[in-house]
Amino acid sequence: KAGVTQTPRYLIKTRGQQVTLSCSPISGHRSVSWYQQTPGQGLQFLFEYFSETQRNKGNFPGRFSGRQFSNSRSEMNVSTLELGDSALYLCASSTGLNTEAFFGQGTRLTVV
Amino acid sequence: AQTVTQSQPEMSVQEAETVTLSCTYDTSESDYYLFWYKQPPSRQMILVIRQEAYKQQNATENRFSVNFQKAAKSFSLKISDSQLGDAAMYFCAYRSRGNYQLIWGAGTKLIIKP
Numbered sequence: 001k002a003g004v005t006q007t008p009r010y011l012i013k014t015r016g017q018q019v020t021l022s023c024s025p026i027s028g029h030r031s032v033s034w035y036q037q038t039p040g041q042g043l044q045f046l047f048e049y050f051s052e053t054q055r056n057k058g059n060f061p062g063r064f065s066g067r068q069f070s071n072s073r074s075e076m077n078v079s080t081l082e083l084g085d086s087a088l089y090l091c092a093s094s095t096g097l098n099t100e101a102f103f104g105q106g107t108r109l110t111v112v
Numbered sequence: 113a114q115t116v117t118q119s120q121p122e123m124s125v126q127e128a129e130t131v132t133l134s135c136t137y138d139t140s141e142s143d144y145y146l147f148w149y150k151q152p153p154s155r156q157m158i159l160v161i162r163q164e165a166y167k168q169q170n171a172t173e174n175r176f177s178v179n180f181q182k183a184a185k186s187f188s189l190k191i192s193d194s195q196l197g198d199a200a201m202y203f204c205a206y207r208s209r210g211n212y213q214l215i216w217g218a219g220t221k222l223i224i225k226p
Contacts, residue, residue, distance in 0.1 A: 043216035056213050103157035
């Protein structure tokens with residue numbers, strides 16, 4: 001069974017640009033969550049989607065958005081990139097509330 | 113708001129020995145989950161062990177076990193017979209029942225000395 005797949009693995013973008021990251025969950029998993037990991041702030045929750053609906057959102061500016069498709073694949077978008085958006089973005093999928101989350105290998109975004 | 117605290121930025125242990133990583137949390141809820149995740153240099157977050165708050169029995173997974181003290185809001189991880197492959201960042205995380213959001217500690221870097 002394939003794990004959680006995140007693409008691309010690495011990205012370098014210029015300040016002011018926008019970026020889209022993709023996450024394909026484990027087959028059958030309907031919940032997808034996104035986290036930002038930085039050396040300074042640690043791991044922070046961005047948002048969670050279930051059956052194409054955003055159910056929960058972390059404390060991030062509106063430049064961070066996401067969506068989920070009918071096949072449970074999810075994308076997150078960051079517009080008007082800032083240097084501080086440089087981070088490892090992790091995606092996790094799960095089947096339900098009583099199960100653990102499985103993580104992908106992350107996308108390393110560098111903003112220059 | 114819930115918080116998770118890991119007070120040990122780094123720990124080291126001799127191969128084959130036992131090490132304990134500390135985690136405390138703060139919550140007003142009574143029903144929740146606690147997790148230990150491992151993040152090796154490959155960056156992929158791997159679940160080590162999970163504990164359900166309503167279960168008094170401490171969770172164990174092979175060489176990994178926890179000491180869950182609900183009243184003290186403490187959740188430590190014990191690794192027995194440490195192996196070189198255990199070297200990684202270890203994160204303690206909290207999740208309310210009914211919510212997918214994980215709240216994370218700052219992590220502990222575990223170094224295994226051969």
